[in-house]
Amino acid sequence: xxxxxxxxGTLGLPxxxxxxxxxxxxxxxxxxxxxxxxxxxxxxxxxxxxxxMPDHWANWGGIWADLKRLYGIEHSDxxxxxxxxxxxxxxxxxxxxxDLGDVGFEYGAVARGRGISRPHKPMVWSQLPAWARDxxxxxxxxxxxxxAFAVNTRRTGGRVPGSWRALFEGPYTVxxxxxxxxxxxxxxxxxxxxxxxxxxxxxxPALEAFAKLERQGRLVHSNAMVSDLxxxxxxxxxxxxxxxxxxxxxxRRPSEYEVLIPSDGSVTSGYTTLIxxxxxxxxxxxxxxxxxxxxxxxxxxxRGYARPIRLEHLDLPADVRQRLLDPAQYRPAxxxxxxxxxxxxxxxxxxxxxxxxxxxxx
Numbered sequence: 001x002x003x004x005x006x007x008x009g010t011l012g013l014p015x016x017x018x019x020x021x022x023x024x025x026x027x028x029x030x031x032x033x034x035x036x037x038x039x040x041x042x043x044x045x046x047x048x049x050x051x052x053m054p055d056h057w058a059n060w061g062g063i064w065a066d067l068k069r070l071y072g073i074e075h076s077d078x079x080x081x082x083x084x085x086x087x088x089x090x091x092x093x094x095x096x097x098x099d100l101g102d103v104g105f106e107y108g109a110v111a112r113g114r115g116i117s118r119p120h121k122p123m124v125w126s127q128l129p130a131w132a133r134d135x136x137x138x139x140x141x142x143x144x145x146x147x148a149f150a151v152n153t154r155r156t157g158g159r160v161p162g163s164w165r166a167l168f169e170g171p172y173t174v175x176x177x178x179x180x181x182x183x184x185x186x187x188x189x190x191x192x193x194x195x196x197x198x199x200x201x202x203x204x205p206a207l208e209a210f211a212k213l214e215r216q217g218r219l220v221h222s223n224a225m226v227s228d229l230x231x232x233x234x235x236x237x238x239x240x241x242x243x244x245x246x247x248x249x250x251x252r253r254p255s256e257y258e259v260l261i262p263s264d265g266s267v268t269s270g271y272t273t274l275i276x277x278x279x280x281x282x283x284x285x286x287x288x289x290x291x292x293x294x295x296x297x298x299x300x301x302x303r304g305y306a307r308p309i310r311l312e313h314l315d316l317p318a319d320v321r322q323r324l325l326d327p328a329q330y331r332p333a334x335x336x337x338x339x340x341x342x343x344x345x346x347x348x349x350x351x352x353x354x355x356x357x358x359x360x361x362x
Contacts, residue, residue, distance in 0.1 A: 104183025
């Protein structure tokens, strides 16, 4: 018979023997002191299965390695986009196989509305900006991302479009991704709309601009992977800043890529963990969320080029700060309006099909 696990919250932790802690951790890890009962229960479960949290994305791999080294928790992941993560959790229900997911800002409210996530406020809750968290703890951004260009200067002959207008007016092939299902690809459309005078509810300027590229056969619809940059599948890749920087770091010739925030506008969003309401390893999921928001967890995200949500409370080493783009580049960007955008996202996949994909040349 399957062992029944106790669900732990911030109060009412079960009693029991606390397993020995690892030998003296580095100073940053010494600052993380989760409840001993939670640690013991997570150790007993010993596993964590996630959705959309692969090693290469925002350096999740560093966090999984820490959880294994410190608490003996084994990790596995199935990489998928935000919409698919929610559908997976909803369809499995009480037969859940996933413990934790990582979804775009706007999907946090969607998950809560569908009743698939459970609340948990990490110990550093008071240090999280009010705009970046659900008041009841169902979701909270662990890191932010801003839409950026990754320009293959070898393919463009050294030309670098510094703005959306330059991008759309130039001869560039653009990889936009799976609009309507990927949080990143959908944010690409919103960022372009903002630059062209639109907003969350007025995407037409961006749709028309992308439709022009589609008619000319210059739009690539798959989500850009490192392999795409390596083989040069496009001139310009539209990506979150941390994804663009991470991809660039892993190609054979990083100097061939310039990463920048478009000067005429962009959008800043972020990603939130979702703890599955029916997680098979709930305590490991709770401990993971605690670690993700802790100083060492936030530092690991920064090593993956993401901007930690608690950045102003961290003392990042100089080499980590140098991984991030110049803060001045972010001045044209504005924050996503998640609740407005979540509503528009419901229509975006069909709108993209009607307004862009059907415009391709025959």
